[in-house]
């Protein structure tokens with residue numbers, strides 16, 4: 001089969017919010033695709049290496065029969081819009097489209113801090129995430145070996161919480177922000193079912209991607225999310241919207257969108273402003289009360305786990 005005839009291939013992991021964002025978008029847009037479950041450090045040897053190794057990596061067939069590797073879900077979505085016109089995830093109106101960009105960016109850049117924080121900051125959550133990260137990548141690994149790797153990765157990710165600005169000083173800011181976000185999303189969804197209308201936009205897929213983890217995987221955040229059954233049910237519906245038949249009239253007008261999303265936009269502006277998350281002084285991290293397990297005996301890394309990823313190990 002030539003590259004042109006192949007379904008769009010995507011390297012990703014179930015625990016990567018951006019992978020889940022892209023998969024749901026591809027399903028909704030009815031773009032034939034094939035997911036390759038794997039790690040960003042060990043991409044398939046027969047496919048080109050992207051400039052930056054990230055999940056998901058999308059492999060686009062090119063006109064000359066070659067394949068081009070691309071990362072970063074936001075520009076990937078825009079490229080798909082240029083190559084496939086039907087069932088667009090970008091509103092037609094430029095102002096509504098701009099609102100979509102803002103909300104998408106909020107989910108990709110801010111909500112992901114909550115995702116990483118909840119995954120690793122609290123003991124029950126990291127004890128849940130550690131083994132999942134291993135088995136998402138290496139389903140055949142013997143249990144004892146998996147436990148060893150899990151303890152090592154858990155410690156490493158805990159030690160990297162500062163990368164997303166999570167520490168004892170900022171934990172409360174991040175957690176209150178997530179709780180407020182849930183209340184706001186619950187309100188937004190009551191208007192038309194999605195952020196900007198009765199059809200999903202890229203912003204919805206970005207929110208969904210983060211909620212596949214926060215709402216389903218991380219126990220502490222999932223318990224908070226369960227307080228909003230409308231939001232919790234929305235996560236399940238977002239997974240597969242291939243049967244939805246959208247029309248142009250399903251997008252909100254400018255006024256409707258500004259009204260419906262005002263609380264979300266206010267929140268995204270307040271949360272993502274640099275001053276909203278105090279950064280600890282360099283070289284001095286706030287001390288944590290509880291320590292993760294340090295029983296691991298690191299040996300040579302399994303191929304896909306060599307370098308820690310922000311989400312997936």
Ligand SMILES: N[C@@H](CCC(=O)N[C@@H](CS)C(=O)NCC(=O)O)C(=O)O
Pocket residue numbers: 015016017018019040053054055056071072073074108307308309310311312
């Ligand atoms: N902005 C990128 C973010 C992708 C990203 O950060 N992916 C994570 C996994 S969820 C990753 O591969 N991280 C690798 C690393 O941090 O080295 C997108 O929207 O796709």
